[in-house]
Amino acid sequence: MTQVYFGGPDQPSGHLRDLLARHVDAVPQGGEILWSTYYFRDLALAEALVRARQRGVTVKLCLEASPKLASANQPVRERLASAAGLGDNFKAIKHLLPAHLHEKIYYFSHPSPVALVGSFNPSGNTPEDADVIREIGDQDRGHNCLIALEHPAAVANLRRHVLSLHAGGGGVSAYFDRPARSDYKSERLNIFYYPRWDSAIVARLIGGRKYHRIRIAASHFRDMSLARLLARQAQAGTSVTVIAHDTLRRVPRRIEAFAKSNGLSFIRYAHPENLPMHAKFILLEAAGFRRVLFGSMNLTLTSRFLNNEVLVALDDEPDIFAAFEARFAHMLAETAKFQKLSEG
Template sequence: MSKLLAHARRSPSSDLIIEVETQVPLEVYFGGPDRPPGYLRDVLAAHIAAVPTGGAIDWVTYYFRDMRLAEALVQAHRRGVKVTVTLEGKPRVPYANDEVIALLSQPGGLGKALRIIRIPGIPAPAGKSWKPQLHEKLYCFSHPAPIAFVGSFNPSGNMPDENPEIIRELGDQDRGHNVLVGLVDPMLVVQLTAHARCLHRMPPGLLYRFSSRANETIHGKDTSLYFWPRIYPHPVVQFLANVRPGARVRVVASHIRAERAVEIMTALARRRITVQVLAESMLRRVTAKVERRFSAANVQFSRFQDPQDLPMHLKFILVEDGDRVFTIFGSFNWTKPSFWLNHEIAIISSDPGLFRAFAARWEVLKNETNPKTGDSLKCPD
């Protein structure tokens, strides 16, 4: 291991987690109350600063309120970095991105390098409208060595934040539990960068799910990428369907609302697979009905609640199937919009080092104390 670590590339950020099992290192960063406030946005800021004239930054996100990061992207653009920013125009809190959009759109901003995505709604029964959204979180940098960050983190804070109302609505993502994983396998970085540029160049519409890009699978050495919406089956659901009896599946989820999601996890339990779910405490995100269904199906269910009410925004799955281990993570939620409509990214990896990094974070989360009960939220091992 020490020989391999010698090959690990140092990040511009000083407090780095590196998990190495091959000659391809990974950068894994977890935000949370055990990290400095703004830890993950600082990782992104350091990478922006490290890209020189002639380099490239490709940025796709759902929420973007961090004015200092927005200004850093403008400064990179002015010094000759090729910048693209692709941003959801109407997130769940529709005005959340307005200030950053105004900054990036003003004279001397990003100009055509900024693309705001507003995907038309789909008519639904009872006069409702289904609204596809760009829910991906993807940050690609060409220098000092190519890297693409994928995970759960939106730069949705703005420290110091003068809008406590929106922080209450979104949660304090600069201090809450999130993750960014920096992928450096050349095949994955090239394809993720191409994906970001495709979204920027040709904004997706209602027919995007039928495109070859939406349905392709990109394979690296031990890691595969999936995009959706797609016409092919949900890649995570397909993967879990092939997990063998006797395996252990641990799910960390900020949102579980879809009936289909409950069916998937309870079906695993019926197949003699140990299923443990650690979910966000907010009932809007993980309903009481979901909790009751899990309890009835012998799914080991716990709710995470930070003592400071910081959000648990992580989305990952750990699978131990015989002598094989897998980590699944990305932007996707266990909700109907995420299943069928939204633009999402998922990564499925067999890298043991990546598994250990996420398993260590599971231990941090499961040992948090629930202030409502005074009991430790420990899932049985």
């Protein structure tokens, strides 16, 4: 069974962090919690992890050591790295290369094993710091998603992956070799880990067949080679629609201009309160076939070639596809409303 959870302006603030908190509190003595994430500023959620450890849960956390906003993780890092926190079970992931631990994986052993994968970082805090929010966005209120995977083999695979990341070691060669060796493959569900020597997975999943419709929610889009692939699809008759974050750092004008000049419908999500569109998913439709791609992957060269990322491909699951389709339609309707408001 797979469940999809969305955060956004239409949901209560903190909807996804509260989901994680409930999962943490539900794991009993003898259970296990394994996390891998990029930003973690939520001190209350950090305390929930400490309480879990105190009641006899094995808690291991991998956290990016040097996120874009370098100071963002420091308070949680200091709390969890202490002997009274998680001690040696907390690991700040450092890189020799200009890369980041960007994947978001949250594994819980109880009440039944589940791994939540998606775009959400627990990057909010109370009280909030307005300067930080201006820099990284209010992820507790903006668009994000977490997908709860419950298939036993897939969940076991994600668990092994986080444990391997936590164990570390192996040097640069293993950094690129290990993720691809950890991939999970089944008839309808595939999990791909990055970085990897074979980095063109997204391009192959999009270009591997003739789709009649492609819809993309992209918080970051800077990979021109992928823009060219989508242009070729559009020129061959595929309907291609992209909803992208409005900031030029995340989605530069050259991507937008190229997309629009080559037949793509390209819409920027610009919320009146500057709430972010941080979702990352792709909907692919062909005759008798539907696929959704989701995870932590940005459409950037850094995500493709250097970062620790996770990408999930789920085929022909009507309820899951419909949930993402409805979310895409909701965001599209929001952008139309925002445009009308801006025009007075």
